[in-house]
Amino acid sequence: MKSWAFLLLLACNLAQAQAFEAAPFRPAQLDALITDSRLDEISGMASSRRADQRYWVHNDAPRPAELQAIDNTGKSIARLRIEGVRAIDWEDIASYTIDGKPWLLIGDIGDNAGVRNVYELIAVEEPDLAGQPATLSVKPGWRLRFRYVDGAHDSEAMAVDVSRREILLVNKHAPLAVYRLPLGPPGTGPGILVAEKIRDLDAIPQPNASERQARFPSARFGGSPTGLDIDPAGHRAILLTYRDIWLFTRSSHEDWSQAFAGKPRQISLPPIAQAEAIAFDRRAHAILVSGERLPAPLLRFDGNR
Helix, strand or coil: CCHHHHHHHHHHHHHHHHHHHCCCECCCEEEEEECCHHHCEEEEEEECCCCCCEEEEEECCCCCCEEEEEECCCCEEEEEEECCCCCCCEEEEEEEEECCEEEEEEEECCCCCCCCCCEEEEEEECCCCCCCCCEEEECCCEEEEEEECCCCCCEEEEEEEHHHCEEEEEECCCCCEEEEEECCCCCCCCCEEEEEEEEECCCCCCCCHHHHHCCCCHHHCCCCCCEEEECCCCCEEEEECCCEEEEEECCCCCCHHHHCCCCCEEEECCCCCCEEEEEECCCCCEEEEEEECCCEEEEEEEECC
């Protein structure tokens, strides 16, 4: 092989390797600062399935059982009250479309003391806000009560994979694990379902001894999952901790147990007081992150496409 041809081949191979190793998302940019006093403890976020640049968020509990829709400037555009529901400890929310209908799934899954016998998921159909008043009320489409197969867990991370008809949950405190529930109404089966443990989650670094002794600031607890989302295609999962985003990729021949066994890509967060809410945007081209404490930043990580 002539020297110039060899050098060209080497350059092509190097370029391919660099492209493979390129960061999947660009560094964070600040889309907005959320200053609405009604959103001082944002604990979950999901992208609207009806409109771009619209996000459904909720506060940590105990609060009224309601969601708020915000736009990409951080402005509140609607309030959605959930009738007949008590918010014990809402910690995450997921959005998805199934059979042509857009849904919001609320995870009442927090358990700081680790004493709850039963947790609950509440599904409501996402309303069309066009021409509607600023405050709406809806009844749940369905509710699912469950417990974990191995005892009580404090969890803040929940996501939906429509392609596999699954709900995934990750507990907050080590040892971490991934759990699974079927997506949809519980039907005529047992009143309380059991969340199946599909695998231990060893890929997320945990705090050292000195960090565990210091309760605050919360950013010290880098290994504590506080949010989860899965893209609409069901190929990528993003897990939020107080310091990082962890990107897991699932190939077409894998299930999530296999995907979470792989090595995730790490995306570092800029300094943020208490990152607790994460979501892909509607088209899964970017990641949005926010959290508790006002003013709450709305961070955007655009994908490197």
